[in-house]
Amino acid sequence: MKKFNPTFLATAVISLLTINNSAATMKSQTMVETLSQQLQVNYNVIDNHAATHGVDCSALGADWAACSKINLTLTNNGEAITERDWAIYFHHIRMILAVNNEQFKITHITGDLHKLEPTEKFSGIPAHSAVDIPLISEYWVLSESDVMPRWYITYLDSKPKIITNTDTESDDLSKIVSPITDQWRRTPDDHNHLVTPSYRFQYNADITPLSADVLRGQILPTPSKLTVKDDTILLNNQGVNLVLNGLNPNSLAVLKKQFNQLNIAVTDAGYKIVATLDPQLPAAIAGAYQLDINHKQATITAYDESGIFYAVQSLLSSIPAKSTTFTALTAEDAPRFAYRGIMLDIGRNFKSKAAILRLLDQMAVYKMNKFHFHLTDDEGWRIEIPDLPELTEVGSQRCHDLKEQHCLLPQLGSGPYHDNTGSGYLSRADYIDIIKYANARFIQVIPEIDMPAHTRAAVISMEARYQRLMAENNPQQANEYRLIDPTDTSNTTSVQFYNRLSYLNPCLESSKRFVNKVIDEIVKMHNEAEQPITTWHFGGDEAKNIRLGAGYQDIHAKEKSSAKGTIDQHKEDYPWAKSQACQTMIAQGIVNDVQHLPSYFATEVSKIINQHGIKHMQAWQDGVKYAENARSFAVDNVTVNFWDTLYWGGYDSVNQWANKGYQVIISNPDYVYLDMPYEVNPKESGYYWATRFNDERKIFSFAPNNLPQNAETSLDRDGNKFSAKGTQPWPGAYGLSAQIWTEDIRSDEKMDYMTFPRLLAVAERAWHQADWELAYQHDREFKAGETHYIDQHALLNDWNHFANLVGQRELAKLDLAGIHYRLPIPGAKLVDQRLEANIVFPGLTIEYSVDDGNNWQIYHKPTSVKAKQVLIRSRSNDGKRTSRIEKVQ
Known part of the structure; x- marks a missing residue:
């Protein structure tokens, strides 16, 4: 008789369990695959003004008591769904306040990530x-791009799968979102105009096509002085020398490449373009030059190297695409602002190195010289730092890892996988290449590592490092760069709906060590690229708890407003309020209270910056608001990006910063944020918290050195007039910067679309001060339709000239450069079967179709058409x- 073998039994049991587990896993994965294909999502905006139609948005805790009704529909195109253990994770940039279907619940995870799952009352989807799931959402949904793609299914422990109809990277979200038609107004008092072909036709009516002769020899951005002569220089096959x-x-190599792009050869036997340096030029500032083009040669006299480079850019600008002739002219020129910049955010969504280099190319063409590089944010850390591999291994990646040990949680439409622009980073070599590329184009790279808020990617990464080193029994190294105080239990909500992990702790020595390490490594990269850092951007913005903002009120308050969200504010904390480390600093009198900590940290970082030999610090203005003045810092100069909206008082609050000794870079979101929509139309993407539109005409008309003036030429966010006057002295701006935030700019092509051709208008205002721009005058008040200080005729003529240059010359050059700029939609009207059309940039081809797009014809002049549409x-x-195609009715 054989003896009992316990090992054999254990092995058999384990094998059986393994088989069962494998079967269960296979079943779960099959379920996910099936659900992702047979379920279809539809998002329908029902009412953006729910508070005026019976919904108590205040009681639901909506900021400023603003909420909207949304209907979410799940369509089941397959067999009945009876299981309850599935969930849909989805990105929603608004907080969901209520779910009005008891079969489902929605949980906020973090940031914009939400989880929808069946409740115990779920009866299945036949x-x-x-099945409809009515929602109440905070604020409003005015643009299709507010709805993010890549909703995904999970089931038990299976791998997640994206729901098929939400798996898109394109701008066409029509598979997810029902058309937003009558719900495009933010409030019932929104007086903006929905931009339709007929409205656009009226808007473009004062733009008149100019002849090629009128545009002959013109340069963009506009020189200080320009004289165009009658002579034309014909280039031979030998091109230029x-x-x-x-x-x-x-x-020099950059310039040769630019000539070649215009199909102009560069040879030793070509038409001579000769340059010399002369520091005694009348305009003795960086970038100044004189240019004389005649039959003999083109002669450049420049203040410095950049002046030579910009003079050649002017010569190139004067040449139409594919032309083989130069126009004889003379120009005297110098930049208006020392700082002519672009801020590019690659933290929210990563951008390829190639796209960044294309942007730098165009900055050079239009004489922009500061590249403010926003390298990190809550949603991603995008630069390799030696010795801190978790920053890129974890912090640059987004995927479905609820414990965030291997990646950050998905955000902003990135979905469960890291094979899209939600993930990615620049290697050390990539970053050095970018600096070198910029340096050859006289562009200074200003790195920004945003802090102490917007640091979630860094915090999570350093927690992964902490866990790794603690597991290796190395507590000293584990705590070396840790960014959180484990005693801190503060209940805080950031602007983008993250918790306290969105903020590094400014009271920890380890935070300072981290900052020093990062600055040290990036300084080394700049030195290797032969462009030493002269300015470091601290960031500093939005270090607050939004639930303690003015749009909320405490549930226990004696007097309440129906216009504010009602919440229990006693449960809310300012960032770091419960950190023992920070409370110790307050007790010691180092800072007055936790609200002063961001500005305190800015001064501490300025000491680190100075130790690295960097004498200039830059910050978003709110990051230094509690510092007494610019002399509070350890560096020689402090520059602020001023980003208050004008109609909320920015026309006057800007003076406070200049009068405290800060250099001010005008960066107003209601004029130069290029992530705002081009026009008021739900099909146009972009955030719109600051303005409903920033088109080329509005940007061109912007007066950056006299902010009150803009109240005479523009309206507020809701299309209403506002009055503005400066009540304090204004010493003048240091510069102008456009901002490209990328929350809903996922692809490189979309970045091009949102940036160009608007950036040309920014470049014009940064380089050239127009005659219609008025000098700042203390206590002079401006208001659209009521004051008439601006020469509107001169402004119109200037804009018309610019619009023609863009349409007839510059867009063709952007085509050659491979830029996927936004093509404007024509204006058009149809009256008695007669089609009339126009376009904002004369020179572009207008096409029309009378057979639903099967055949397209070129529009030349008013035309009779036999069609109702x-x-x-x-x-x-x-x-x-x-x-984009639109209907004319």
């Missing part, structure tokens, strides 16, 4: 049927791309 004494070889669009100069 085969080939749909660049004899640019004083210009470095790398920048006509489709219209524009086409690029190279014929390769078209604008």
Whole structure:
């Protein structure tokens, strides 16, 4: 008789369990695959003004008591769904306040990530049927782009799967979102105009096409002085000969490439372009030059190397695409502002190195010289730092890892996988290449590592490092760069709905060590690239708890307003309020209270910056608001990006910063944020918290050095007039910067779309001060339709000239450069079967169709059409791309 073998039994049991677990896993994965394909999501905006239609948004805790009704529909295109253990994770940039279907619940995870799952009352979704889930959402949903893609299914422990109809990277979200038609107004008192073809036709009516002769020899951005002569210089096949004494070889190579892009050869036998340096020029500032183009040669006299480079840019600007002639002219020129910049955010959504280099190319063309590089944010850390591998291994990646040990949780439409622009980073070599590329184009790279708020990617990464080193029994190294105080239990909500992990702790020595390490490594990269850092951007913005803001009130308050969200504010904390480390600093009198900590940390970081030999610090203005003045810092100069909206008082509050000794870079979101929509239309993407539109005309009309003036030429967010006057002295701006935030700019092509051609208008205002821009005058009040200080005729003529230059010359060059700029949609009207059309940039081709787009015809002049409905669009100069199609009725 055989003896009992316990090992054999244990092995058999384990094998059986393994088989069962494998079967269960396979079943779970099959369930996820099935649900992701048979479920279809539809998002329908029902009412953006729910508070005026019976919903108590205040009681629901909505900021400023603003909420909207949304209907979420799940359509089941397959067999009945009876299981309850599935969930849908989805991105929603608004807080969901109520779910009015007891079969489902929605949980906020973090940031914009939410989880929808069945409740115990779930009765299933029958085969080939749909279920509606009515929601109450905070604020409003005015644009299709507010709805993020890549909703995904999970089931028990299976791998997540994206719901098929939400798996898109394109701008067309029509598979997810029902058309937003009558719900495009933010409030019932929104007086903006919905931009339709007929409204656009009226808006463009004062733009008149100019002849090629009028545009002959014109330069963009506009020079200080320009004289165009009658002579034309015909280039032969030998092209041009660049004899640019004083210009470095790398920048010379850039210019050769630009000539070649215009199909102009660079040879020793070509038309001579000669340059010399003269520091005694009348305009003795960086970038100043004189240019004389005649039959003999083109002669450049420049103050410095950048002046030579910019003079050649002016020469290139005067040449139409594919032209073989120069126009004889003379120009005297110098930049208006020392700082002519672009801020690019690659933290929210990563951008490829190629896209960044294309942007730098165009900055050079339009004489922009500061690249403010926003490298980190809550949603991603995008630069390799030696010795801190978790920053890129964890902090640069987004995926479905609820414990966030391997990646950050998905945000902003990135979904459960890290194979899209939600993930990515620049290697050390990549970053050095970018600096070198910028340096050859006379562009200074200003790195920004945002802090102490917007640091979630860094915090989570350093927690992963902490856990790794603690597991290795190395507590000293584990705590070396830890960014949180484990005693801190503060209940805090950031602007983007993250908890306390969105803020590094400014009271810890380890936070300072971390900052020092990061600055040290990035300084080394700049030194290797031969562009030492002269300015470090601290960041500093939005270090607050939004639930303690003015739009909320405490539930226990004796007097309440129906216009505020009602919440229990006693449960809310300012950032770091419960950190023992911070409370110790307050007790010691180092800071007055926790609200002063961001500005305190800015001063501490300024000491670290100074230790690295950097004498200039930059910050978003709210990051230093509790510092006494610019002399509170350890560096020689402090510059602020001023980003108050004008109509909320920014026209006057800007003076406070200048009068405290800060250099001010005008960065107002209601004029130069390029993530705002081009026009008021739900099909146009972009955030709109600051303005409903920033189009080229509005940006062109912006007066950056006299902010009150803009009240005479523009309206507030809701299309209403506002009055503005400066009540304090204004010493003048240091510069102008456009901002490209990328929350809903996921692809490189979308970045091009949102940036161009608006950036050309920014460049114009940064380089050239127009005659219609008035000098700042203390206590002079401006208001649209009521004051008439601005020469509107001069402004219109200037804008018309610019619009023609863009349409007839610059867009063709952007085509050659591979820029996927936004093609404007034509304006059009149809009266008695007669089609009339126009376009904001004369020179672009307008096309129309009377047969639902099957055949397109070129529009030349008012045309009789036998149709009740006509489709219209524009086409690029190279014929390769078209604008969005709209109906003319």
